[in-house]
Amino acid sequence: MSDKPLHVKASLDKEMYYHGETVKVNLSITNNTSKHIKSIVVSVDQISTVVLYSNDIWVKSVAIEEPGLFCLDHQQPVCVFCRDSEKHTNHRIRPIDEAAQDLREELQKSLQPFRRN
Numbered sequence: 001m002s003d004k005p006l007h008v009k010a011s012l013d014k015e016m017y018y019h020g021e022t023v024k025v026n027l028s029i030t031n032n033t034s035k036h037i038k039s040i041v042v043s044v045d046q047i048s049t050v051v052l053y054s055n056d057i058w059v060k061s062v063a064i065e066e067p068g069l070f071c072l073d074h075q076q077p078v079c080v081f082c083r084d085s086e087k088h089t090n091h092r093i094r095p096i097d098e099a100a101q102d103l104r105e106e107l108q109k110s111l112q113p114f115r116r117n
Contacts, residue, residue, distance in 0.1 A: 004032035010042055020082035070099035 007030040017023050023044050031037055071078045072092040083093050094102075 004034070006031055006033050006035075006037065008040060012044075018085065018087070020078065020085065020087070068096055069093050070096045072099065 009028040011026045013024050025042055069078045069083055071088055077096055078088060082088060
């Protein structure tokens, strides 16, 4: 173990992000050790604070929801929380498998002129 420190500072652009919104993490790393650092993993947990009618506050990690849907308007995967958010109001949402198949077929058609006979 090196007696010189490794400093890692992480910061976010803002205090609150909405579910599904891209979180930009700014990292500042100063390696004063004599070791070569191959990788550093940074994890950002999304939590929800629920204020009850009493003076109690309950903090709960937001469940990680696998995107099973696809927003045709934004051309991106979405989970059920994102689908119901204001960002995707009145958007065309399809199951991700169905949208992937449609996009594959569209890609095949667009590549057709470049194929040799």
